[in-house]
Amino acid sequence: GAGVSQSPRYKVAKRGQDVALRCDPISGHVSLFWYQQALGQGPEFLTYFQNEAQLDKSGLPSDRFFAERPEGSVSTLKIQRTQQEDSAVYLCASRLIGTRISTDTQYFGPGTRLTVL
Amino acid sequence: GQQLNQSPQSMFIQEGEDVSMNCTSSSIFNTWLWYKQDPGEGPVLLIALYKAGELTSNGRLTAQFGITRKDSFLNISASIPSDVGIYFCAGTMTTDSWGKLQFGAGTQVVVTP
Numbered sequence: 001g002a003g004v005s006q007s008p009r010y011k012v013a014k015r016g017q018d019v020a021l022r023c024d025p026i027s028g029h030v031s032l033f034w035y036q037q038a039l040g041q042g043p044e045f046l047t048y049f050q051n052e053a054q055l056d057k058s059g060l061p062s063d064r065f066f067a068e069r070p071e072g073s074v075s076t077l078k079i080q081r082t083q084q085e086d087s088a089v090y091l092c093a094s095r096l097i098g099t100r101i102s103t104d105t106q107y108f109g110p111g112t113r114l115t116v117l
Numbered sequence: 118g119q120q121l122n123q124s125p126q127s128m129f130i131q132e133g134e135d136v137s138m139n140c141t142s143s144s145i146f147n148t149w150l151w152y153k154q155d156p157g158e159g160p161v162l163l164i165a166l167y168k169a170g171e172l173t174s175n176g177r178l179t180a181q182f183g184i185t186r187k188d189s190f191l192n193i194s195a196s197i198p199s200d201v202g203i204y205f206c207a208g209t210m211t212t213d214s215w216g217k218l219q220f221g222a223g224t225q226v227v228v229t230p
Binding site: 004009031033035040041042043044045048050055056059091093095104105106107108109110111 | 121123157158159160161162165205207214215216217218219220221223
């Protein structure tokens with residue numbers, strides 16, 4: 001497809017379960033971002049990849065959160081031992097360019113809504 | 118937490134009215150962006166601003182990058198029903214690398230016929 005896709009669109013997990021969220025960026029885009037959006041709030045940065053390299057993970061809230069992009073295209077955000085406070089929409093965005101001061105447009109996917117019971 | 122203070126939190130307006138919202142920060146920003154998010158979708162870029170003082174239009178939308186680089190506003194003229202949604206300001210800070218975005222908390226716009 002032409003845009004960023006994410007799967008699943010909805011995920012319900014019991015507290016303590018592990019979840020994996022997938023992002024398919026726009027083909028050829030070097031940069032990939034993950035954001036977390038709590039209900040009624042704006043997105044907050046989690047982590048950044050340039051190709052397969054994770055260059056910034058300063059926004060990951062705890063060591064239960066782990067992201068990878070092994071071949072520089074598809075990315076997976078994994079949350080281990082989910083907690084209720086992890087309930088949010090997880091957004092992925094991709095960008096064509098990967099420079100340190102790039103202001104090129106980030107294109108967002110539709111997000112995965114995670115609900116932890 | 119949100120670095121950007123966005124107001125108002127919500128607006129209820131009649132079709133045809135103009136809408137104005139703004140965003141402020143205590144920090145200097147390199148870029149200011151305005152996004153719209155519909156239910157169940159990701160944010161979509163409306164306008165991007167790259168220089169202090171810049172005034173940019175996109176159809177009925179007009180946005181400005183404040184001279185101090187710490188604020189921005191978005192105006193929507195002659196609102197129509199499809200303007201309903203949540204509008205977010207966002208920006209990249211001078212201290213951030215890789216262009217990661219800081220977002221405001223959003224302004225929910227409801228348009229009544």
